[in-house]
Structures are given as C-alpha cells and as structure tokens.
Amino acid sequence: MSATYELRGNVAVITMNNPPVNGLGHETRLGLTNGVERAQADAAVKAIVITGAGKAFSGGADIREFGTPKALAEPNLLSVILALEASSKPVVAAIHSVCMGGGLELALGCHYRVASPGTQVALPEVKIGLIPGAGGTQRLPRVLGVETALNMIVSGEAVKSEVLAQLPGQRLFHKIIEGDLMVGALAYAAEVADVRPLPLVRDLKVSHPSADAYFQFARNMVGGMSKNFPAPLKCVDAVAASTRLKFDDGMKLERELFTALMFTPESRALRHAFMAERATTKIPDVPADTPVRAVNKLAVIGAGTMGGGIAMNFLNAGVPVVILEMKQEALDKGLAIIRKNYEAQVKKGKLKQDKLDARMALLSTTLDYADLKDADMVIEAVFEDMAVKEKVFQALDAVMKPGAILASNTSTLDVNKIAAFTKRPQDVIGTHFFSPANVMKLLEVVRGEKTAKDVLATVMQLGKKIKKTCVVSGVCDGFIGNRMIEQYSRQAGFLLEEGCTPAQVDKAMEKFGMAMGPFRMGDLAGNDVGWYIRKRRYLEKPNLRYSKTADLLCELGRFGQKTGAGWYDYAPGKRDAIPSKVVTDMIEAHRKTLGITPRKISDDEIVHRLVYALVNEGAKIVDEGIALRASDIDMVYLTGYGFPLHRGGPMCYADTVGLFNVVATMKRFAANPLDDREFWQPAPLLARLAAEGRTFS
Ligand SMILES: NC(=O)c1ccc[n+]([C@@H]2O[C@H](COP(=O)([O-])OP(=O)(O)OC[C@H]3O[C@@H](n4cnc5c(N)ncnc54)[C@H](O)[C@@H]3O)[C@@H](O)[C@H]2O)c1
Known part of the structure; x- marks a missing residue:
C-alpha cells in the first residue's frame, strides 16, 4: 500500500508514500480510502491528518499510470475526494514542498488545510492540454476567488503557499506552519476535533462583481494567447461555470470538458512531449545509477559563434570556463560578444549587473594548451574541417589530465574518427549544440563506438545542469x-521546380505551425552551409536526385540575411523577408531548362511532402539504432527545429494521421514523375508498423 496509517494520540495520520512525489497512483488512492475508513471505525480517533512522505505532499496524478487501466481503476481521485468530504471526523491536509494537480484537488476535498511556507502550489493540467479534472476548477475559485484561481488554472504556474496565504479573504490555507509541520498539524487537528458541522469547500459561495465583463475579457486575452491550444479557453469556461452553476452541475461540466480535451490531438501532443522529454534521459544500457565524473572546470576550444555560446551555458550554471584560441584578437572578439550578450540581458532587466560580473569572473582565456591541464572536460568548437579537428584533438590528448572528457561540437564529421585521433577514444563524445548555443534548448549527445558509459552519463547530467x-x-x-x-530540404527544392514560390512553401509550413518555413530558415542559417554539404554529398552519391535551385541561388551570392539577399530580399538592417523578383525569375528560368510546366500545388501537399520526408528518414534513424526511440526524434524537432508543439513532433504527427494513411500518401508522391521515386519508398520500420496497424509510440 503506497500510504501508511498510524495513530498519534487520538489523531490518525495517513501518509502518502509513493516516491518520488507521491503521485496519486492506484495503490496510493486505495491507501487513502482505506485509511479514512479505518479512522471512521476507530472510536478512539477524533481527527485525521493526511500528509506526504519525503519531498512532496503530492505532485498529482502518477504519470507512470498514464494510459493504463490502473489510472481509471476505483477508487479514482473523485471517489477519494468524496470519501474525504463524507468523513464524520475532521480531515486536515498537512501540506509541504509540492502540492500540485490532483494533490491540490485532494487537499481541497479535506475539511482543513495547513501548510509549510515555501510549498509550490499549482494546477498545471493546462500544460498537458487538459483542465483540472477532479474539482480543481470548481473548488479553487471558492477558496481563492475567481481571478486568482483562473490565473493559476490558465497558466498552470506554481505559486508559493505563503503568497497565497496572504491574499485577503483566502480560504485555501487555514494556517501556515513555521517549523515542524506534523507538530503544527496535530495541534491544529486537536483544535478542530470537535467543531461541527465540518466545513466543505463545495459549500462556499463564489461570485464575481462583474462576472460577464470579466469572463469576456478573460476569453479575449486567453484566446489570443493560446491560438493552437483549446485547453486554456476551456479553463475559462469551467471557472465561469463555478460562478453560474450549482456545485454538482459545475463538477459535471468540468468532467465533460476534461474528457473532451483528453481526446484532442493537441492534448495528445502535449502529453506525448511531456513523456518524451522524460524518456530522453533513459539509455537502456546506461542505468540511472551509473557513476559520473566530476566536471568542475570546463575548457572550450574556439571563441567563434558556437564556442562563445557554449561557454555562456556553463558560466550561467556557475562552472568556470577557460577558452583557447589561436590568436589574441580572436579571444578578444569572442569575449566582447559574450559580454555584449550579457549586457543586453541586463538592459532588458533579465540579468542583474552583479550576476554579469560574477559570470564574467568565471571566464578566463588562453593561447596555450598547457593552461587546460586542470580542466575536467573540454568542448571543441573550431572550424568544421577534419584536419583542424585532428590537430586540436592530438594537442588535447597530450595535455588533458587522465579521465578528462574530450567533446566535439562538430555538426557533420565522424565522431569515431575524431576519437581515433587520441589514445583515449573512450573519453571522446560529441556534444552538438544548436545556434545560438546559449539560447537553444536542444543538445544532441553523440555517442561514439567507444564512448565510455560513464562519459555518456556525465554529459547527460551536465546537459541537464x-x-x-x-x-x-x-x-x-x-x-x-x-x-x-x-x-526536408530536398523536397522543398522539388516543390520549387514543380511550381511553388519560396513564399508559398514557407506560408504553408508556417500555417501548419513551423516557427519558420524552410526558405526563411535557409536565409537565417546561411544558404552556403547547405551548398557546402551538397557539394560533398553529390560527389559521394552522383545519382542522388536533388533540385539545383539552391545551388543556383548560392552562385548568385545570395547566402541569406548575412549577405542582404537570399531566397528573399532584405532591406538594409531589417529581417523582414520580401519576395524577390530575381529569385522568381531564376526559378522560372531553371524550370524552363528542365522542361517543366509549373502546376498549382496545394498547401496540404506542401506540408505532407515536407513532413513525411522527415518521418520517413526518422523511421530509418530509429531502425538503425541512431535514435533510441521515435519520441527522441520528436524532442529533437520540438526543441531544435521549431516544430509546432501542438503537433507533438513529426513522428507523433504521423501517428495522429495514422501510419497507414502516411504510407498511402507516400505511394501517391512516388508516382509523381518529377519527384524521386526512391525517396518515397517507406522505411522498413514505417512499412512494418503501417501494415500491422501500429504507431511509432
Ligand atoms: N554555426 C552553427 O550554427 C553551428 C551549429 C552547430 C555546430 N556547429 C559546429 O561548431 C563548430 C564551430 O562552428 P562556428 O560556427 O562556431 O565557427 P566559427 O568560425 O564561428 O568559430 C570557429 C573558431 O575556432 C577558432 N579556431 C579555428 N581553428 C582553431 C584551432 N586550431 N585552435 C583554436 N581555435 C581555432 C577560430 O579562430 C574561430 O574563432 C564547427 O564544428 C561547426 O560545424 C556550428
């Protein structure tokens, strides 16, 4: 039973005990109802205290039960709360540390609530595309007032207990207990042991002096801020119902809204992303208790675009960094950019001056490899050239202390080859940051053939830090x-040849939800990067079909924003993409040389050709074991490539469409003579799953 029962004098104490955060799994729910029943039956018991063991009162639903029959098994949370309300003896919730979601709803079902200061209080369901489903939308307004409750429910953000306790007229907390919570809770239970009738949150009155106007205002605000997500507006509907309907009718409406949201693709996508994020840390052959190496000092090689950004991440986390360059000027330039970035944050009020000073004080520079000998880890971010990487890694091998981790930020080179430049390939790993490295969430951790398990575990932990x-x-x-x-880019190229303009493709993808269409993205990142890669690729694979349009663009010197022109024109100093006559003419001329008569291409076709190109390659990547699981691919696209969160990532989107449908559409694309037949052969994993009626997840 994930809850314990003990007698403290004439008070029964029920302690939820389901680490790490006392999630309200089936066993815990049973423990609660059994405990309450036992206390009713014992004439010596005058009151009941409910609390949580360890690091939380309760974090809410047990995410390990998501999607399993246990999640729905009786007693469900609603039944537990009914049992608490029905108790003939007062029930006091003794709340500390974390009280969220179902945990807060449980507490709201108790007659009294006492809390330690510093407790994080929240109803975060909106973050997974839902509304609270066990009375949160009906009870929280009754104890905190409509406006505070709605703010909390719509944002899902946590508020500290002592802040809530200071709100005028609040009835969430009966007492904030400084010092030992259990001592305070037992004393409070003794105080209220004989009070009758027992107070119930459901009986409290809730109203708003100008409800209609307020909720209209809230709907406008919330609707504008949550375009792709239905849940936030449903939060408003549910809270509005608390002022309009009888309690039980409000509960019924809450349940209906909750259940309807559960089946929306948006909630499915958010729940998927929530679980996917947690799954990324699980590496089957590297258990969670793998010992890690201490990294108390970091070295970075190269103070360019990436080196500077990478260094900032570690300075922000309080880790001292030394940067090495070939020339003093490069160091000075790199340092000035780091300082400028921090100063911009100070100007915006996002960073205090003393923090800036503290961070810069952690940073040192050198031209001499000997100065790296006391670093625990080094990240190389020099030019993307194997010969340069070879020199750098040989130099590092010579000076770094035994056991130091040697990482490369290469985006295209073979990490195994880089490891082989050293006599310690087990200590070498890839850390592929995304630009700007101090901003972008994604870090691809590249595991080489010989990378030691503890090196991988260390870098994963450091990434989290x-x-x-x-x-x-x-x-x-x-x-x-x-x-x-x-x-994805290859398909974008074919689309131009067949009849699209860059703006049409970008608009369709942005309407789908991508932060940026492929051509705007190319202009931002620099079209020359892809040009360089294609030159190499098509030397290796001369028969691979691709559109030469992007090469022609680069031959015109149109590398993107950095040259003031790319797929679009740019006014000096501006980033607005203006459709370009030069580019349209170039594409038309190119079509003529290919003998192509342009056709009208629908937004649907654009979206599906680009997204299914991702999906098919993603399936190969999972099949080859390059990615550990399909959901890892979704995390890469959600956090590194601006894929819309409400779609859950490319693989999740394919699941939502249905893999059978994805494959059928791919077959249609394969029949297009202007496309690449080979390209649209479904990856073996995709074909298999589609045939078996299964999904990636
Ligand atoms: N720019 C990106 O968007 C991006 C994204 C991910 C990964 N990367 C990778 O990061 C690495 C660095 O890219 P960048 O964009 O920062 O390049 P960059 O040209 O901006 O910076 C490279 C820096 O390395 C220095 N350098 C070169 N050779 C050196 C040596 N032998 N010793 C010490 N310093 C040396 C240069 O002086 C320069 O300051 C490359 O491997 C690149 O593929 C870049």
Missing part, C-alpha cells in the same frame, strides 16, 4: 536532426 534537452544520437552523417532536415 545547463538546462538543455539532451537527446542521444549514434554516429551518422548529420546525426538525428540535420540528417532529417536534408531530406
């Missing part, structure tokens, strides 16, 4: 993200 979403990738050209984007 610098607040990245770390996804493990095997070694292959482009790793997970860029290997897939290459196929």
Whole structure:
C-alpha cells in the first residue's frame, strides 16, 4: 500500500508514500480510502491528518499510470475526494514542498488545510492540454476567488503557499506552519476535533462583481494567447461555470470538458512531449545509477559563434570556463560578444549587473594548451574541417589530465574518427549544440563506438545542469536532426521546380505551425552551409536526385540575411523577408531548362511532402539504432527545429494521421514523375508498423 496509517494520540495520520512525489497512483488512492475508513471505525480517533512522505505532499496524478487501466481503476481521485468530504471526523491536509494537480484537488476535498511556507502550489493540467479534472476548477475559485484561481488554472504556474496565504479573504490555507509541520498539524487537528458541522469547500459561495465583463475579457486575452491550444479557453469556461452553476452541475461540466480535451490531438501532443522529454534521459544500457565524473572546470576550444555560446551555458550554471584560441584578437572578439550578450540581458532587466560580473569572473582565456591541464572536460568548437579537428584533438590528448572528457561540437564529421585521433577514444563524445548555443534548448549527445558509459552519463547530467534537452544520437552523417532536415530540404527544392514560390512553401509550413518555413530558415542559417554539404554529398552519391535551385541561388551570392539577399530580399538592417523578383525569375528560368510546366500545388501537399520526408528518414534513424526511440526524434524537432508543439513532433504527427494513411500518401508522391521515386519508398520500420496497424509510440 503506497500510504501508511498510524495513530498519534487520538489523531490518525495517513501518509502518502509513493516516491518520488507521491503521485496519486492506484495503490496510493486505495491507501487513502482505506485509511479514512479505518479512522471512521476507530472510536478512539477524533481527527485525521493526511500528509506526504519525503519531498512532496503530492505532485498529482502518477504519470507512470498514464494510459493504463490502473489510472481509471476505483477508487479514482473523485471517489477519494468524496470519501474525504463524507468523513464524520475532521480531515486536515498537512501540506509541504509540492502540492500540485490532483494533490491540490485532494487537499481541497479535506475539511482543513495547513501548510509549510515555501510549498509550490499549482494546477498545471493546462500544460498537458487538459483542465483540472477532479474539482480543481470548481473548488479553487471558492477558496481563492475567481481571478486568482483562473490565473493559476490558465497558466498552470506554481505559486508559493505563503503568497497565497496572504491574499485577503483566502480560504485555501487555514494556517501556515513555521517549523515542524506534523507538530503544527496535530495541534491544529486537536483544535478542530470537535467543531461541527465540518466545513466543505463545495459549500462556499463564489461570485464575481462583474462576472460577464470579466469572463469576456478573460476569453479575449486567453484566446489570443493560446491560438493552437483549446485547453486554456476551456479553463475559462469551467471557472465561469463555478460562478453560474450549482456545485454538482459545475463538477459535471468540468468532467465533460476534461474528457473532451483528453481526446484532442493537441492534448495528445502535449502529453506525448511531456513523456518524451522524460524518456530522453533513459539509455537502456546506461542505468540511472551509473557513476559520473566530476566536471568542475570546463575548457572550450574556439571563441567563434558556437564556442562563445557554449561557454555562456556553463558560466550561467556557475562552472568556470577557460577558452583557447589561436590568436589574441580572436579571444578578444569572442569575449566582447559574450559580454555584449550579457549586457543586453541586463538592459532588458533579465540579468542583474552583479550576476554579469560574477559570470564574467568565471571566464578566463588562453593561447596555450598547457593552461587546460586542470580542466575536467573540454568542448571543441573550431572550424568544421577534419584536419583542424585532428590537430586540436592530438594537442588535447597530450595535455588533458587522465579521465578528462574530450567533446566535439562538430555538426557533420565522424565522431569515431575524431576519437581515433587520441589514445583515449573512450573519453571522446560529441556534444552538438544548436545556434545560438546559449539560447537553444536542444543538445544532441553523440555517442561514439567507444564512448565510455560513464562519459555518456556525465554529459547527460551536465546537459541537464545547463538546462538543455539532451537527446542521444549514434554516429551518422548529420546525426538525428540535420540528417532529417536534408531530406526536408530536398523536397522543398522539388516543390520549387514543380511550381511553388519560396513564399508559398514557407506560408504553408508556417500555417501548419513551423516557427519558420524552410526558405526563411535557409536565409537565417546561411544558404552556403547547405551548398557546402551538397557539394560533398553529390560527389559521394552522383545519382542522388536533388533540385539545383539552391545551388543556383548560392552562385548568385545570395547566402541569406548575412549577405542582404537570399531566397528573399532584405532591406538594409531589417529581417523582414520580401519576395524577390530575381529569385522568381531564376526559378522560372531553371524550370524552363528542365522542361517543366509549373502546376498549382496545394498547401496540404506542401506540408505532407515536407513532413513525411522527415518521418520517413526518422523511421530509418530509429531502425538503425541512431535514435533510441521515435519520441527522441520528436524532442529533437520540438526543441531544435521549431516544430509546432501542438503537433507533438513529426513522428507523433504521423501517428495522429495514422501510419497507414502516411504510407498511402507516400505511394501517391512516388508516382509523381518529377519527384524521386526512391525517396518515397517507406522505411522498413514505417512499412512494418503501417501494415500491422501500429504507431511509432
Ligand atoms: N554555426 C552553427 O550554427 C553551428 C551549429 C552547430 C555546430 N556547429 C559546429 O561548431 C563548430 C564551430 O562552428 P562556428 O560556427 O562556431 O565557427 P566559427 O568560425 O564561428 O568559430 C570557429 C573558431 O575556432 C577558432 N579556431 C579555428 N581553428 C582553431 C584551432 N586550431 N585552435 C583554436 N581555435 C581555432 C577560430 O579562430 C574561430 O574563432 C564547427 O564544428 C561547426 O560545424 C556550428
């Protein structure tokens, strides 16, 4: 039973005990109802205290039960709360540390609530596309007032207990207990043991002096801020109902809204992303208790675009960093950019000056490899050239202390080859940051053939420390993200040849939800990067079909924003993409040389050709073991490539459409003589799952 029962004098204490956060799994729910029943039956018991063991009162639903029959098994949370309300003896919730979601709803079903200061109180269901489903939307307004409750429910953000306790007229907390919570809770239980009738939150009155106007205002605000997500507006509906309907009718409406949201693709996508994020840290052959190496000092090689950003991550986390460059000027330039970035944050009020000073004080520079000898880890971010990497890794091998981790930020080169430049390939790993490295959430952690398990475990833990979403990738050209984007770009090229303009493709993808369409993205990242990669690729694979349009663009010197022109024109100093006559003429001329008569292409076709290109390559990446699981691919795309969260990532989107339908559409694309037949052969994993009626997840 995940809850214990003990007698403290004439008070029964029920302690939820389901680590790590006392999730309200089936066993815990049973423990609660059994405990309440036992206390009713014992004439010596005058009152009941409910609390949580360890690090939380309760974090809410047990996510391990999501999607299993146990989640729905009786007693469900609603039944538990009814049992608490029905208790003939007062029930006091003794709340500490974390009280969220179902945990807060449980507490609201108790007659009294006492709490330690510093407790994080929240109803975060909106973050997984839902509304609270066990009375939160009806009870919280009754104890905190409509406006505070709605703010909490719509944002899902946590508020500290002592802040809530200070709100005028609040009835959430009967007492804030400084010092020992259990001592205070037992004393409070003794105080209220004989009070009758027992107070119930459901009996409290709730109203708003100008309800209609207020809820109209809330709907406008919330609707504008949550375009792709239905749940926030439903939060408003549910809270509005608490002022309009009788309690039980409000509960009924809450349940209906909750159940309807549960089946929306948006909630499915958010729940998927929530679970996917947690799954990324699980590496089957590297258990969670794998010992890690201490990283108390970091070295970075190269103070360019990436080196500077990478260094900032560690400075922000309080880790001292030394940067090495070839020339003093490069160091000065790199340092100035780091300082400028921090100063911009100070100007915006996001960083205090003393923090800036503290961070800069952690940073040192050198031109001499000997100065790296006391670093526990080094991240190389020099030019993307194997010969340069070879020199750097040989130098590092010579000076770094035994056991130091040697990481490369390469985006395209073979990490196994880089490891072989050293006599310690087990200590070598890839850390592929995304630009700007101090901002982007994604970190692809590239596991080489010989990378030691503790090195991988250390880097995953370090990634978490610098607040990245770390996804493990095997070694292959482009790793997970860029290997897939290459196929996406190939399709984008074919679309131009067949009749689209760059703006039409970008608009369709942005309407689908991508942060940026492929051509705007190319202009931002620099079209020359892909040009360079294609030159190499098509030397290796001369028969691979691709559109030469992007090469022609680069031959015109139109590399993107950095040259003031790319797929679009740019006014000096501006980033607005203006459709370009030069580019349209170039595309039309190119079509003529190919003998193509342009056709009208629908937004649907654009979206599906680009997204299914990602999906098919993603399936190959999972099949080859480059990615550990399909959901890792979704995390790469959600956190590194601006894929819309409400779609859950490319693989989740394919699941939502149905893999059978995805494959059928791919077959249609394969029949297009202007497309690449080979390209649309379903990856073996995709074909298999589609045939068996299964999904990636
Ligand atoms: N720019 C991106 O978007 C991006 C994204 C992910 C990964 N990467 C990878 O990161 C690495 C660095 O890219 P970048 O964009 O920062 O390049 P960059 O040209 O901006 O910076 C490279 C820096 O390395 C220095 N350098 C070169 N050789 C050196 C040596 N032998 N010793 C010490 N310093 C040396 C240069 O002086 C320069 O300051 C590359 O491997 C690149 O593929 C880049």
